[in-house]
Amino acid sequence: MALSLMQPQASNDSDLVRETLAGSQLSFQLLVERYQGRLFALARNYSRNAAEVEDIVQDTFLKAFRRLETFQHQSSFSTWLQRIAINTALDLHKRRGRSPVQAVEDPEILSDASPGNFDRRVMAPDARLEQEEIAEVTQQVLEELPDIFRTVLVLREFEDRAYQEIADLLGVSIGTVESRLFRARARFKDALLRLFPEFDPQWNGGESQ
Amino acid sequence: MTKPKCEQAAALVPGYLDGELSEEQAAPLRRHLLACPECRTAAQDLTNLRRWFRDPEPVAVPQGFAARVARAAFSGVEPGQPLPEVAPPEPVAPRRDPMPFLLGMTSVAAGLLFAFSLVLGMAQQPAGEQLVAEPLPEILRDLDELNAAETPPSVPLDARGNGARRGDR
Numbered sequence: 001m002a003l004s005l006m007q008p009q010a011s012n013d014s015d016l017v018r019e020t021l022a023g024s025q026l027s028f029q030l031l032v033e034r035y036q037g038r039l040f041a042l043a044r045n046y047s048r049n050a051a052e053v054e055d056i057v058q059d060t061f062l063k064a065f066r067r068l069e070t071f072q073h074q075s076s077f078s079t080w081l082q083r084i085a086i087n088t089a090l091d092l093h094k095r096r097g098r099s100p101v102q103a104v105e106d107p108e109i110l111s112d113a114s115p116g117n118f119d120r121r122v123m124a125p126d127a128r129l130e131q132e133e134i135a136e137v138t139q140q141v142l143e144e145l146p147d148i149f150r151t152v153l154v155l156r157e158f159e160d161r162a163y164q165e166i167a168d169l170l171g172v173s174i175g176t177v178e179s180r181l182f183r184a185r186a187r188f189k190d191a192l193l194r195l196f197p198e199f200d201p202q203w204n205g206g207e208s209q
Numbered sequence: 210m211t212k213p214k215c216e217q218a219a220a221l222v223p224g225y226l227d228g229e230l231s232e233e234q235a236a237p238l239r240r241h242l243l244a245c246p247e248c249r250t251a252a253q254d255l256t257n258l259r260r261w262f263r264d265p266e267p268v269a270v271p272q273g274f275a276a277r278v279a280r281a282a283f284s285g286v287e288p289g290q291p292l293p294e295v296a297p298p299e300p301v302a303p304r305r306d307p308m309p310f311l312l313g314m315t316s317v318a319a320g321l322l323f324a325f326s327l328v329l330g331m332a333q334q335p336a337g338e339q340l341v342a343e344p345l346p347e348i349l350r351d352l353d354e355l356n357a358a359e360t361p362p363s364v365p366l367d368a369r370g371n372g373a374r375r376g377d378r
Binding site: 025037041045053054058059088123125138141178181185189 | 223224227229250254255256257258259260261262263264265266267268270271274275276278279280281282283286287288289292
């Protein structure tokens with residue numbers, strides 16, 4: 001058990017999981033060290049509060065530790081862990097009454113992608129906007145979205161994940177990822193233009209024409 | 210291969226911009242976009258939308274996070290519970306650098322010395338208007354008087370220059 005800890009870089013996830021289950025705290029610590037950066041980056045897309053982000057990541061690892069025996073070594077430990085992180089972040093939102101989770105096949109959501117959404121155009125962020133200002137606007141708009149849409153946008157746009165990886169993480173088909181992403185973008189554009197109409201190319205400063 | 214129609218193009222554009230299409234799918238779509246201003250505008254709109262998702266700043270993981278979480282997990286802390294307060298992983302015995310203390314003491318000593326010299330100077334030195342030069346002969350006369358007062362009366366010398374001593378006679 002201690003032998004594998006002598007060369008942590010050489011230890012693969014499965015080894016570390018087995019050693020953790022055998023009682024090695026250090027092996028679990030190495031797993032946390034290996035994935036903490038990725039999980040912090042993922043979790044901060046669900047909260048702008050540093051303490052909340054840390055809570056999400058901490059709970060993710062504690063949940064993973066408790067369920068470690070159920071981890072199937074055929075699948076990727078990384079995917080398994082990130083799935084727990086996404087669910088933990090969504091649970092936090094639900095508990096705090098933000099953006100309640102809606103069923104994937106909710107007909108209201110399905111009908112949401114009305115053709116009208118696609119006729120409107122949106123501007124790219126003004127070059128004069130600071131990075132922080134752009135991030136602030138984007139986060140405000142994301143807060144308006146149901147979690148299933150927020151999650152797929154976060155994974156695709158911020159995390160730059162491939163469709164297949166998103167499908168694995170969410171346990172859905174690639175076709176579902178594509179359609180969810182399509183609707184999520186429509187929702188995002190709709191909310192962006194509603195909250196910040198100045199980014200509509202047709203915007204005339206709020207005066208009626 | 211024939212150009213995809215606009216509806217087909219609209220369905221393919223997100224995957225194209227996300228880099229999810231094979232070259233076999235992408236090539237005819239590119240040709241369609243070059244030929245179709247409406248579809249090109251729609252693709253540009255999606256590109257504009259995606260620019261709102263900039264790479265966020267990297268997140269700083271709190272120091273000692275992994276050790277803290279691993280310790281909590283093995284201590285039986287449940288998810289949602291706060292982590293128990295623990296001492297920092299390394300013993301906190303900060304080595305004190307003596308240089309700031311020495312510099313401080315040196316500056317205090319220098320200040321005190323300067324203040325002391327000022328006080329001494331003010332106490333002992335006469336003011337400018339008191340600086341009056343006494344005539345030298347008077348000072349010498351005073352010294353002579355003082356010497357005369359302290360010196361016992363002189364004994365007459367004999368011819369050889371020897372002074373007579375009491376009881377020699």
